[in-house]
Amino acid sequence: MKDLKGIVLAILIGAAVLLTLFFYVIGTGEIELNEIILVGIVLILVGLAMFIVWDRLKNIQKGLPAKDERVISISHKAGYYGFIAAIWSAVLIPTMIDIIFGYEPDAGDISAIVVLVSGFVFVASYLYLYQKGK
Amino acid sequence: MKTRIKELRARYDLTQEDLAKKVGVRRETILFIEKGNYNPSLQLAHDIAKALQTTIDDLFVFEEE
Numbered sequence: 369m370k371d372l373k374g375i376v377l378a379i380l381i382g383a384a385v386l387l388t389l390f391f392y393v394i395g396t397g398e399i400e401l402n403e404i405i406l407v408g409i410v411l412i413l414v415g416l417a418m419f420i421v422w423d424r425l426k427n428i429q430k431g432l433p434a435k436d437e438r439v440i441s442i443s444h445k446a447g448y449y450g451f452i453a454a455i456w457s458a459v460l461i462p463t464m465i466d467i468i469f470g471y472e473p474d475a476g477d478i479s480a481i482v483v484l485v486s487g488f489v490f491v492a493s494y495l496y497l498y499q500k501g502k
Numbered sequence: 503m504k505t506r507i508k509e510l511r512a513r514y515d516l517t518q519e520d521l522a523k524k525v526g527v528r529r530e531t532i533l534f535i536e537k538g539n540y541n542p543s544l545q546l547a548h549d550i551a552k553a554l555q556t557t558i559d560d561l562f563v564f565e566e567e
Contacts, residue, residue: 427528427529430519430529431523432519432522432523432527432528432529433526433527433528436526436527436528436531437527437531437542437543437546438527438528438530438531438534438540438542439528439531500539501530501534501537501539501540502534502539502540502541
């Protein structure tokens, strides 16, 4: 039941993110290249999150647990990698943008980049460890 | 580390899914343990050994490096 609640919550969050993205794209009018990339990354993240949800739902339907010790261990490891990525992206990306493009991104841009990078690293690590077994 | 899970499953005519249900884990976890890609916790090793009516010592073969 607890697993099912988590899955429903994840689906609702995914739907809310997609809806927000839809209104953002509609409201923006002309979209620049960097916005297209950011929207693309968010779509990939939502897609990968939905894959994880689908995988857990599949196990529940078979009468198996949605999470077990291996999946919990993978989540912890992927969370650690995501955290490290968040720290490094917060330090390196503004510096790199400053060096390459010659302007300092504002706090909002940096926050968005940190969330996206850490989220992407989390999901990518999770899927890698998942197919590797540990 | 090698395991005799596959051999013992065959002896008791159990699929990976059956064994996974018995010990309360996902099927893939049994698969990865069989392939030697995942080292289970002592608790899970004990549960699998119990489900296959054997001991942990008999189930897992540790190779000296």
